[in-house]
Amino acid sequence: MLAFPKNIDQIKMRNQRIMFWIARGISYSIIAILILILFFILKRGIGVINWEFFSTMPKEGMTKGGILPAIIGTLYLVAGSMIIAFPIGMLSGIYVNEYAREGQVKRFIKLMTNNLAGVPSIVFGLFGMALFVNQLNFGASILAGSLTLALLALPLIIRTTEESLKAVDNTFRHASYALGASKLYTIRKVVVPIAFPNIITGLILGIGRVSGETAPILFTVAAYFLPRLPNSVFDQCMALPYHLYVISTSGTDIETSRPIAYGTAVVLIAIVLFVNLLANFLRNYFSRKVKMK
Amino acid sequence: MKRYLEYLIEWIIKGCGFISAFIVLMIVLFLFKEGISFLNSSPLEKNYGLFVSVNNPVRKLTDLQIKNIFDKKITNWSQLGWRNDSIRTIDINNIESIFTKEQLGTNYEYLSICINHYIDSIPGTLAFFSERLLSISSGTKEIEVDKISLWSFLSGEEWFPTAKPASIMGTLPLLLGTLIVSFFAILFALPLGLAASIYLAEIADERIRKILKPIIELLSGIPSVVYGFFGLVVIVPFLQRVFHLAVGETALAGSILLAIMALPTIITVSEDAIRTCPRAMKEASLALGASHWQTIWKVILPYASSGITAASILGIGRAIGETMAVLMVTGNAATIPHGLLQPVRTIPATIAAELGEAPYGGLHFKSLFALACMLFLITMLTNIIAERISAKRKLS
Numbered sequence: 001m002l003a004f005p006k007n008i009d010q011i012k013m014r015n016q017r018i019m020f021w022i023a024r025g026i027s028y029s030i031i032a033i034l035i036l037i038l039f040f041i042l043k044r045g046i047g048v049i050n051w052e053f054f055s056t057m058p059k060e061g062m063t064k065g066g067i068l069p070a071i072i073g074t075l076y077l078v079a080g081s082m083i084i085a086f087p088i089g090m091l092s093g094i095y096v097n098e099y100a101r102e103g104q105v106k107r108f109i110k111l112m113t114n115n116l117a118g119v120p121s122i123v124f125g126l127f128g129m130a131l132f133v134n135q136l137n138f139g140a141s142i143l144a145g146s147l148t149l150a151l152l153a154l155p156l157i158i159r160t161t162e163e164s165l166k167a168v169d170n171t172f173r174h175a176s177y178a179l180g181a182s183k184l185y186t187i188r189k190v191v192v193p194i195a196f197p198n199i200i201t202g203l204i205l206g207i208g209r210v211s212g213e214t215a216p217i218l219f220t221v222a223a224y225f226l227p228r229l230p231n232s233v234f235d236q237c238m239a240l241p242y243h244l245y246v247i248s249t250s251g252t253d254i255e256t257s258r259p260i261a262y263g264t265a266v267v268l269i270a271i272v273l274f275v276n277l278l279a280n281f282l283r284n285y286f287s288r289k290v291k292m293k
Numbered sequence: 294m295k296r297y298l299e300y301l302i303e304w305i306i307k308g309c310g311f312i313s314a315f316i317v318l319m320i321v322l323f324l325f326k327e328g329i330s331f332l333n334s335s336p337l338e339k340n341y342g343l344f345v346s347v348n349n350p351v352r353k354l355t356d357l358q359i360k361n362i363f364d365k366k367i368t369n370w371s372q373l374g375w376r377n378d379s380i381r382t383i384d385i386n387n388i389e390s391i392f393t394k395e396q397l398g399t400n401y402e403y404l405s406i407c408i409n410h411y412i413d414s415i416p417g418t419l420a421f422f423s424e425r426l427l428s429i430s431s432g433t434k435e436i437e438v439d440k441i442s443l444w445s446f447l448s449g450e451e452w453f454p455t456a457k458p459a460s461i462m463g464t465l466p467l468l469l470g471t472l473i474v475s476f477f478a479i480l481f482a483l484p485l486g487l488a489a490s491i492y493l494a495e496i497a498d499e500r501i502r503k504i505l506k507p508i509i510e511l512l513s514g515i516p517s518v519v520y521g522f523f524g525l526v527v528i529v530p531f532l533q534r535v536f537h538l539a540v541g542e543t544a545l546a547g548s549i550l551l552a553i554m555a556l557p558t559i560i561t562v563s564e565d566a567i568r569t570c571p572r573a574m575k576e577a578s579l580a581l582g583a584s585h586w587q588t589i590w591k592v593i594l595p596y597a598s599s600g601i602t603a604a605s606i607l608g609i610g611r612a613i614g615e616t617m618a619v620l621m622v623t624g625n626a627a628t629i630p631h632g633l634l635q636p637v638r639t640i641p642a643t644i645a646a647e648l649g650e651a652p653y654g655g656l657h658f659k660s661l662f663a664l665a666c667m668l669f670l671i672t673m674l675t676n677i678i679a680e681r682i683s684a685k686r687k688l689s
Binding site: 012013015016019020022023024026027030031033034035037038040041088089091092094095096099100108109111112113114115116118119120121122123124125126127129130131134135151154155158182183184205208209211212213214215218219241242244245248249258261265268269272273275276280 | 299302303305306307309310311312313314316317319320323324327485486488489491492493496497505507508509510511512514515516517518519520521522523525526527553556557560584585586587590607610611613614615616617621641644645648649653661662665668669672673675676677680
């Protein structure tokens with residue numbers, strides 16, 4: 001039984017204790033639930049993972065064998081989309097932070113970037129199908145899929161570039177101008193090199209995002225089952241997230257392909273984990289470097 | 294020479310600066326080009342028509358009536374405002390049970406004569422044929438079919454885009470399905486996320502925060518298809534067992550899953566909002582004798598409320614657009630939802646599930662683009678509202 005509070009201060013403090021415990025409890029349970037989800041999948045999927053799983057083709061209606069074509073497909077898509085999105089996104093971020101003046105234009109560009117970031121991934125898929133697959137006649141191909149995924153990753157890269165350039169102290173720019181360097185030269189030789197590790201974080205987070213997206217590749221590249229490796233950019237390919245979707249919902253035999261599904265999910269989670277750790281590491285590296293200067 | 298090169302590079306940078314605006318413009322253009330073009334067209338297959346006797350006073354039929362007639366739910370003309378006479382439907386599927394091959398001719402060259410004769414002799418006939426095969430005689434007329442309008446598209450209560458002979462495109466069940474799933478997702482996620490963000494921003498020590506924050510950020514990066522898979526193997530069977538359902542794939546499963554997926558975003562954004570509260574404000578409250586909790590509840594939360602609202606609106610926008618996870622766990626029944634324990638189908642799930650089998654350029658294909666337009670507009674709207682709310686905060 002709670003002791004009867006003597007005065008208002010005690011009530012106040014008791015309430016505070018109760019509320020703090022509730023907030024703490026909720027926070028820990030959220031984290032616990034989220035970690036349990038990861039643990040649940042990892043525990044069941046880790047047993048499937050071995051070299052054969054990575055290096056062989058799916059067999060017997062995708063109930064046996066490995067996920068090699070899906071891994072290769074995802075690699076191609078990630079590489080393709082980043083080759084397209086990273087330079088453009090970086091230049092766009094440079095424009096927004098270094099060239100655009102405060103005002104209507106900059107606000108408009110930022111609004112549009114935010115809007116682009118909020119567009120649902122399935123809409124990107126539809127757009128990619130309409131423009132790249134049909135209008136430009138690429139067909140369902142790695143090229144069309146990479147372009148679609150590039151659009152999706154673009155706002156992420158633009159924003160990270162912008163943020164990392166903003167973090168570069170103005171004294172660097174002024175010092176460079178004082179030495180007679182032009183604006184472009186300053187950006188190329190001073191601003192971007194300082195910000196580069198952080199800009200790379202955007203690239204890495206983009207890789208994480210792109211490798212897990214399913215909806216944009218549904219109609220632009222993904223093959224349901226293609227037991228060979230793609231041989232040109234106009235070929236279809238399999239991809240990890242789509243493969244997981246297929247074998248967990250519409251495969252030939254859902255129950256017997258469950259282990260493969262868990263294994264694929266583990267690979268996807270591992271990619272995200274790795275990518276996040278790398279990004280965090282680079283971010284820390286960057287902040288230390290800036291402090292040093 | 295070097296100067297020109299610099300000019301060129303600066304122009305390229307400038308061009309790239311507008312890339313996102315350009316892409317948004319292209320998306321609008323392409324989606325709306327396909328999505329609007331199907332409005333005002335007939336729900337019947339292209340070049341097909343419905344034919345009746347000239348004595349038949351019925352001039353117009355709606356898509357739903359046509360479906361019910363061919364599904365034998367409407368069997369008498371009196372239900373459509375004519376005399377008491379049963380409806381006989383005749384189309385390419387049952388024509389050969391009425392006429393012999395010789396009567397029709399090898400290439401259906403006598404089809405017109407046969408049909409016109411049949412309509413003349415049995416006035417209650419409703420014939421569905423290609424206008425190319427059928428030339429109308431004086432005893433036959435073509436029935437008008439209601440065109441697909443924006444209103445019928447938005448308010449229609451049934452979604453059967455592949456129905457024959459007339460596709461039925463009412464998006465109300467899809468829209469309601471989307472809203473119900475997203476609304477309950479935010480209802481579950483917001484209080485939990487808010488509590489966690491208060492804890493992280495105000496209560497937790499720096500040491501604990503440094504551990505928890507990266508975990509939460511990590512979880513927002515897990516692909517939605519992995520969450521969907523988890524929902525499929527854990528949440529769906531769990532709900533099925535707890536509520537004794539025939540199928541566990543329900544709106545509730547979708548809401549729970551979306552809530553889990555939205556939590557990291559909501560926590561991060563509202564924590565940022567809470568952190569913007571000026572130190573002076575907090576200290577003033579504490580100096581007046583308020584406890585830390587009272588300060589949080591009466592000072593910090595009201596101050597951060599617009600940021601938290603923006604966070605939840607953004608969360609709703611995300612939830613509405615989420616495709617794969619929802620597609621995997623909600624059961625995808627395109628009926629108007631009457632409760633959380635029923636299968637529902639959301640707009641993005643519909644697009645993902647049906648686009649693969651919709652013939653390119655057809656009515657069904659275009660209607661899916663129209664759905665994408667709706668989705669695009671909804672998320673654009675939520676983005677702009679969220680932006681406005683947080684802009685207001687900065688001004689004051």
